[in-house]
Amino acid sequence: MREAVRELHARGHQAVVVAPEVNVRVKAEDFFIKKTYAIPYTQDDFNYFLMGRFNLFFERVNFLTLFWKTAEATKNASVVFARSCEALLHNKDLIRDLNASSFDVVLTDPVYPCGAVLAKYLSIPAVFFLRFLPCDLDTEGTACPNPFSYVPALLTSNSDHMTFFQRVKNMLYPLALKYLCHFSFTPYAHMASELLQRDVSLGEIFGSASVWLFRGDFVMDYPRPIMPNMVFIGGINCANRKPLSQINLDEVSEN
Template sequence: MTTGLPVPLPRLATGLLLLLSVQPWAESGKVLVLPTDGSHWLSMREVVRELHARGHQVVVLTLEVNTHIKEEDFFTLTTFAVAWTQDEFNRLVLGHTQLFFETGHFLKRFSRSVEILKNMSLVVQRSCVGLLHNETLIRHLNATSFDLVLTDPVYLCGAVLAKYLSIPAVFFLRYIPCDLDFKGTQCPNPYSYVPKFLTTNSDHMTFLQRVKNMLYPLALSYICHTVSAPYASLASELFQREVSVVDILSHASVWLFRGDFVMDYPRPIMPNMVFIGGVNCANRKPLSQEFEAYINASGEHGVVIFSLGSMVSEIPEKKAMEIADALGKIPQTVLWRYTGTRPSNLANNTILVKWLPQNDLLGHPKTRAFITHSGSHGIYEGICNGVPMVMMPLFGDQMDNAKRMETKGAGITLNVLEMTSEDLENALKAVINDKSYKENIMRLSSLHKDRPVEPLDLAVFWVEFVMRHKGAPHLRPAAHRAAGLGNGFLSVEGRMPLSTPVLEPAYPFMT
């Protein structure tokens, strides 16, 4: 008989988790996916690919008019009709991206931003109404007997559908504006050290920053209500009872967040919240001959990778020329993903390309810096590959992402509207020549990679977990049943003697 030393429980648990994460589930499951279009789809797509590789049947349900979600061989694509054309949708998206470079009074730009956001929200809300009132499609989805709905709750329609079909749901997201991710999970959300959306605060705030942290959500509440309230009304109509947005979100069995505490600040979490990190880093491929030639020709100085994401196709001429001027003053070769008009002052060291394999290029040892709009995909690719960044955030969470990386000493943030050619030149020279930026990003890279389970495997593990157990009610806090009372408050009937001390909730001003 063979004997051995006893295995410590923590190591055994880790080993079992690793085994489950790499072994296909014994039974093939049926997964219905409702993604959010745009860059959000790019990470979810990797999870869908891996689910297919493990033998699951995956159906992706989306609008027939979209920008990124196209038919592929690892899922079945089902689309539903919408009341607009691809050209109309493209014009709406273009109007949104043009705002990134508009100058003028803040209130005027803010007002136009709100108007465009409302128009875009109205478009997707109407599509959801059309989907949920499509009796033929709903009957088909019911008959298919899906085991799970995987959805990004930024597009709330997927969450409504999962609740309507009574199917367990897994949410896959970066986060939801207006603190809806905190509310939907009943997670504590202290103003004193958890920075709010768009504040660009860190977790170490001054008194005034804490005041800002409290006021920003109040200022955004109107926009949040405009975007989310129609889904609550639709759900109330379907269920024939009052349903709130929090009710819709609380249906999720597990929340998979495309982030971790290497990038984000430490904060409270609930048992059904899993921070998986960057799922899009691992899939690195060899470079094509074209890009390999660009890098080889760069000599000892190496290359700089420049991309402002898939939504930005063109930059105003004056700003493009300022950028081109700065790029021409560094010794590195610059690979700039840009489809707009070629700047007349473009230097010989700058190569314009319509597309570039961003993660593959960032992984090359001769890549010296990354100019990025600070989307979460790009930030994590920079972290995974250990490349210091110059960040030009344009909208949404990009400002907060940039602040996090700057706070950690891994890059420099520039205001794309206000920066000069000299500002960009100096920022590039700093992150390339000051060794601290490289050291800091390498430290973050090491922390992100030092994990028992890879991000993609962890995401798929939890999807399969919910399918195996038909939900995860044991991870659901009792706070959901007492949501109407508010977190941290007691519901007590009776009289309290005047002499009894009253404990007040901690306000954001308290240290």
């Protein structure tokens, strides 16, 4: 989000970035105000749980072994994120300060739903800035049609021209991811229910977003149905692009 926040600042907006004291990439900048809160982890703990298990994706193992290793790593990271969110939502001084600031919008990546829960708790419109949400939570949150027979599911390696059995695989494959999503996202529904003192579902949390900004594009992804508040901003993370090399087309055609 750094480039988006920088542009908002250049247009006269004041941005406040809320982050745990221990984090991986959020550093102080002159174009936003940084507010932090304490979490029960050291920097080494944080780095290990969030960054230390990426090597498993390069291991040559069968699918079931990879799935269970991924599930274990995801569960450990999910616990870290959930406890970090609890530390934020129970920080009465920080919440009081944020509530008194009368923000116009919360810009957050819903793959970590804490920002979405915070926006709902403070009754501030939310703008989601994301690549995608697993388990089709993005299509559920936007009430968007999701035809499994035509849109290839994540990690299936299917194309947009599927045989009958590929279409069946496309419908069954996401069921395994539901297990990962259950313990990754369910805690935030419990937090929201506790804060708002009523039952709150994940669908309600994600469905409360005003605008969804997807860092993707149909140049890279297969076309799919979209709703009016789904905007594709592919290329926004290519801000530090290099100019194309100069080529003499006459010389290329001669060769």
